[in-house]
Amino acid sequence: EAQVTQNPRYLITVTGKKLTVTCSQNMNHEYMSWYRQDPGLGLRQIYYSMNVEVTDKGDVPEGYKVSRKEKRNFPLILESPSPNQTSLYFCASRRFLTDTQYFGPGTRLTVL
């Protein structure tokens, strides 16, 4: 089954404790992206990657890091999480421009 998976689905952590949210897709997609969703703000793009070792900033990259060492994986790293990073995070992937973008199920992160 074609899918985008995220782990963990739910995470409660404390300020400053480094964490990684994994994202994996089994569709051999070149393009992957991370978004955060906050009430009243819609989805905002954090980072995206056009292919292995190619990443770029979205609209809200501060406080986040990403890496793309393999085509299927695109982890989101919070080196020192803060309460304002409490949010619902979505990973997404697609093959090329005209292809449909598939979203993962989301990761709800709470930073205390």
Next chain:
Amino acid sequence: AQSVTQPDIHITVSEGASLELRCNYSYGATPYLFWYVQSPGQGLQLLLKYFSGDTLVQGIKGFEAEFKRSQSSFNLRKPSVHWSDAAEYFCAVGAGGTASKLTFGTGTRLQVTL
């Protein structure tokens, strides 16, 4: 930089009535435009997209949208709403040659009354 405005935060329609959700965008070049739907507790699903060509695009679940360059709009329509259409709807604009940078609107929550 591109931007998207969805002026209606919340809309209520009766089942069987027609629906139009508004979307206005700002982008200097020809935009790539998308409509997504998000059901409660779910991820996002693509309804339809516009890249070029015919300005009236058909999507899944009976939805359509019309690109109007002169009005910078990409409104979503459905002639007859079903109760299962209750969800949140997001318009998005993609920038760059590959629409790699996506900017979403703040969403419109649709409630359907029976």
